[in-house]
Amino acid sequence: MALLQIAEPGESTAPHQHRLAVGIDLGTTNSLVATVRSGLTVVLSDELGRSLLPSVVHYAADGGVEVGYGPQSRQSADPKNTIVSVKRFMGRGRNDIAHVESLPYDFVDAPGMVRLRTVAGVKSPVEVSADILKALRARAEGALGGELVGAVITVPAYFDDAQRQATKDAARLAGINVLRLLNEPTAAAIAYGLDNAAEGVYAVYDLGGGTFDISILRLSKGVFEVLAAGGDSALGGDDFDHRIFCWVIEQAKLRPLSSGDARLLLTRAREAKEYLTCHSEAPITARLSTGEMVDLTLTTAIFNEITQTLVAKTIQPIKKALRDAGLSPTEVKGVVMVGGATRMPQIQRAVGEYFRQEPLTNLDPDKVVALGAATQANLLAGNRAAGDDWLLLDVIPLSLGLETMGGLVEKVIPRNSTIPAARAQEFTTFRDGQTAMAIHVVQGERELVGDCRSLARFELRGIPPMVAGAARIRVTFQVDADGLLSVAAREQTSGVEASVTVKPSYGLSDDEIAGMLKDSLAHAKDDAFRRALKEAQVEAQRLIEAVQAAIHGDGELLSDEERRRVDSAIVNLQAAALGENRRQITLAMDDLEAETKDFAARRMDKSIRRAFAGRTVDEVEKATGGGGKA
Amino acid sequence: MDFNADHFALFGLPRAFRLDATALDVRYRELQAEVHPDRFAHAADAERRLSLQWATKANEAYQTLKKPLPRARYLLHLLGHDVGAENNTAMPADFLMEQMEWREGVAEARAARDHHELEHLHHRLRERMNASYDELAALLDDTGDHATASDRVRRLMFLEKLLSEIDEAIAALEE
Numbered sequence: 079m080a081l082l083q084i085a086e087p088g089e090s091t092a093p094h095q096h097r098l099a100v101g102i103d104l105g106t107t108n109s110l111v112a113t114v115r116s117g118l119t120v121v122l123s124d125e126l127g128r129s130l131l132p133s134v135v136h137y138a139a140d141g142g143v144e145v146g147y148g149p150q151s152r153q154s155a156d157p158k159n160t161i162v163s164v165k166r167f168m169g170r171g172r173n174d175i176a177h178v179e180s181l182p183y184d185f186v187d188a189p190g191m192v193r194l195r196t197v198a199g200v201k202s203p204v205e206v207s208a209d210i211l212k213a214l215r216a217r218a219e220g221a222l223g224g225e226l227v228g229a230v231i232t233v234p235a236y237f238d239d240a241q242r243q244a245t246k247d248a249a250r251l252a253g254i255n256v257l258r259l260l261n262e263p264t265a266a267a268i269a270y271g272l273d274n275a276a277e278g279v280y281a282v283y284d285l286g287g288g289t290f291d292i293s294i295l296r297l298s299k300g301v302f303e304v305l306a307a308g309g310d311s312a313l314g315g316d317d318f319d320h321r322i323f324c325w326v327i328e329q330a331k332l333r334p335l336s337s338g339d340a341r342l343l344l345t346r347a348r349e350a351k352e353y354l355t356c357h358s359e360a361p362i363t364a365r366l367s368t369g370e371m372v373d374l375t376l377t378t379a380i381f382n383e384i385t386q387t388l389v390a391k392t393i394q395p396i397k398k399a400l401r402d403a404g405l406s407p408t409e410v411k412g413v414v415m416v417g418g419a420t421r422m423p424q425i426q427r428a429v430g431e432y433f434r435q436e437p438l439t440n441l442d443p444d445k446v447v448a449l450g451a452a453t454q455a456n457l458l459a460g461n462r463a464a465g466d467d468w469l470l471l472d473v474i475p476l477s478l479g480l481e482t483m484g485g486l487v488e489k490v491i492p493r494n495s496t497i498p499a500a501r502a503q504e505f506t507t508f509r510d511g512q513t514a515m516a517i518h519v520v521q522g523e524r525e526l527v528g529d530c531r532s533l534a535r536f537e538l539r540g541i542p543p544m545v546a547g548a549a550r551i552r553v554t555f556q557v558d559a560d561g562l563l564s565v566a567a568r569e570q571t572s573g574v575e576a577s578v579t580v581k582p583s584y585g586l587s588d589d590e591i592a593g594m595l596k597d598s599l600a601h602a603k604d605d606a607f608r609r610a611l612k613e614a615q616v617e618a619q620r621l622i623e624a625v626q627a628a629i630h631g632d633g634e635l636l637s638d639e640e641r642r643r644v645d646s647a648i649v650n651l652q653a654a655a656l657g658e659n660r661r662q663i664t665l666a667m668d669d670l671e672a673e674t675k676d677f678a679a680r681r682m683d684k685s686i687r688r689a690f691a692g693r694t695v696d697e698v699e700k701a702t703g704g705g706g707k708a
Numbered sequence: 709m710d711f712n713a714d715h716f717a718l719f720g721l722p723r724a725f726r727l728d729a730t731a732l733d734v735r736y737r738e739l740q741a742e743v744h745p746d747r748f749a750h751a752a753d754a755e756r757r758l759s760l761q762w763a764t765k766a767n768e769a770y771q772t773l774k775k776p777l778p779r780a781r782y783l784l785h786l787l788g789h790d791v792g793a794e795n796n797t798a799m800p801a802d803f804l805m806e807q808m809e810w811r812e813g814v815a816e817a818r819a820a821r822d823h824h825e826l827e828h829l830h831h832r833l834r835e836r837m838n839a840s841y842d843e844l845a846a847l848l849d850d851t852g853d854h855a856t857a858s859d860r861v862r863r864l865m866f867l868e869k870l871l872s873e874i875d876e877a878i879a880a881l882e883e
């Protein structure tokens with residue numbers, strides 16, 4: 079356990095000290111972790127110098143967990159307990175998963191999210207992802223020699239709320255403080271844009287193993303602005319493998335396969351696909367457990383033919399995104415290609431034809447997302463000087479709506495709204511004395527509730543009894559900078575805060591996550607108590623550092639008396655954090671938060687005044703005092 | 709700066725319908741550069757909450773002022789005229805007739821999958837709307853005739869909706 083640094087109050091713990099932050103690309107196929115070290119953004123490698131970590135997790139009967147190349151190479155030996163492409167299951171029910179019948183897993187259709195039965199117990203995709211994240215965290219902490227302040231974790235831009243929440247939950251299980259969920263194409267644009275000092279409208283085409291994203295961005299000095307995002311969160315290189323797999327079964331007239339043979343053939347299919355990137359034909363040979371032999375040759379012509387519809391499926395979302403951005407293909411200055419699957423020649427050809435220009439393939443499609451995430455993590459951790467930073471304006475990819483009468487959807491926040499975004503909506507009661515009301519939130523573009531993804535159902539309770547139609551309940555939907563939704567409600571006429579219990583349709587409840595945290599500790603050296611205490615201590619330290627940095631920057635905004643009170647709250651918290659009483663730490667944190675509440679408001683005020691500083695006083699006054707004059 | 713300041717004041721712009729779009733863009737970015745949650749990712753909870761509120765407000769204000777129809781509605785709201793939602797019964801008969809003719813034209817072109825005709829309708833409607841917006845600018849900024857301006861805004865709400873229906877029909881044909 080790391081000792082907490084103790085500083086005298088007033089003597090700040092060097093606010094300019096470099097905070098260890100990383101960017102994590104949690105991919106369907108491969109994951110990476112990168113950081114900014116001595117001004118350079120680098121991907122962190124394992125002890126053998128390999129930068130990728132295959133997103134493959136093996137569970138053994140003794141509870142042992144192995145992640146990466148080992149389990150990847152042995153996957154057909156123990157397919158049920160070797161989880162590949164788990165990202166496809168995040169925030170998804172069994173019915174949402176494509177080709178579920180050809181996957182070798184023992185699925186358990188749990189409410190909220192599908193689970194996988196392994197010899198080490200039933201696993202949620204969140205837990206499997208957490209195991210990948212833990213491996214990356216260990217790699218990073220080993221390489222950087224210290225504990226991480228936090229991480230930026232990337233998600234496909236087209237991930238919905240349930241998938242984003244699942245990713246954040248996985249980070250929590252892995253003990254990682256999430257500085258931000260960042261959209262993968264946006265991360266790529268940051269890396270590309272900063273490297274090439276790019277200005278103008280760019281498209282990022284990201285085809286990975288299991289997801290497809292298209293983002294249209296405007297890059298200008300110091301600002302990355304996403305104009306529109308689109309995609310398909312269930313389309314990627316895996317689907318090309320699957321097409322080959324089906325072709326093989328048909329050509330070789332194979333009988334239904336065992337799960338081990340299915341894995342083997344899928345692996346052969348993938349190898350053939352990758353081989354065809356540089357060759358005109360690929361041999362596919364395999365000996366199945368039934369003794370049958372597969373010996374086929376796949377030509378580029380056949381491959382193009384059987385995957386033509388998949389390629390076309392990526393063009394539709396591009397059209398839609400451009401339309402949303404109000405642009406034509408020729409207005410796009412460059413198309414940045416990201417993701418291993420964009421190496422396929424037919425993809426590069428199709429994209430080139432659509433945009434009528436050669437796509438930009440000069441960056442490493444495997445690493446660019448992690449590098450962009452690391453650059454952003456470094457910024458978010460506060461390691462860059464003001465003025466030497468940039469502004470990132472991203473959007474939500476899918477509209478948020480509410481179920482109305484007759485199963486129709488009313489849009490509340492339209493897709494491609496810049497985040498953070500909020501919208502308030504008023505509801506009323508339709509029965510006398512009604513004290514509760516149900517609300518159903520969905521995400522998607524279709525008109526019928528059944529065609530959209532159900533995000534959450536919740537009940538407003540505690541509405542004061544009134545005659546029908548008299549109550550006015552204002553429900554506020556807030557999407558934060560991670561693209562995550564939260565809901566608050568208030569009865570307007572009486573000012574009563576209606577309590578909201580959100581039942582997520584997908585994803586895990588807080589109790590389930592707490593349970594998993596406990597389970598994951600069953601095998602760890604630490605016990606649950608230690609872990610919780612440690613978490614509280616780390617949080618306390620984070621708060622102290624944040625407050626000290628604030629004082630360092632804007633100390634003059636505090637009166638002497640306030641400063642004394644803040645200092646003493648800091649000392650209190652430092653003392654509490656040294657002890658073993660978690661409750662005391664929490665109380666001391668609340669105390670320090672309370673003492674700095676006004677200070678925070680004043681600092682925000684100062685920032686906003688700074689935004690106005692460029693303008694003449696005259697201008698601002700004219701505007702604010704403008705009244706009704708024309 | 710007051711959190712309850714109106715959207716024009718927030719960006720230091722004069723309260724008028726005619727607006728300097730470049731100044732709006734520049735000031736929106738200046739404000740976001742100060743308040744955006746990315747600047748507070750490592751800050752304490754209280755500051756993070758304030759940042760979320762301010763950044764949300766900046767986005768809402770920017771979206772409202774950027775497009776002419778929501779800007780006009782908002783301006784009228786500040787002036788004490790709430791335009792409300794589209795409501796057929798409140799509209800004069802000749803306007804409703806014109807609407808019906810437009811809709812028939814769109815329905816026919818859609819049924820015939822006539823891409824060219826839909827584009828043509830789009831451009832005709834755009835021109836009609838541009839003229840309407842010019843008139844609205846004069847009513848709001850020059851003569852200060854808010855009652856007539858409210859009526860024009862109500863009509864434009866119908867027209868904007870029609871335009872987006874035409875665009876959707878065009879998009880559907882392209883798919």
Ligand SMILES: Nc1ncnc2c1ncn2[C@@H]1O[C@H](COP(=O)(O)OP(=O)(O)O)[C@@H](O)[C@H]1O
Binds near residue numbers: 286348355
């Ligand atoms: N040379 C290649 N040719 C064709 N496909 C490739 C090649 N290299 C990698 N891929 C494919 O790229 C996909 C993985 O891309 P990656 O960007 O690592 O995915 P993710 O972001 O989903 O982890 C896999 O489907 C893999 O087969």
Ligand SMILES: [Mg+2]
Binds near residue numbers: 106262417
């Ligand atoms: Mg990827």
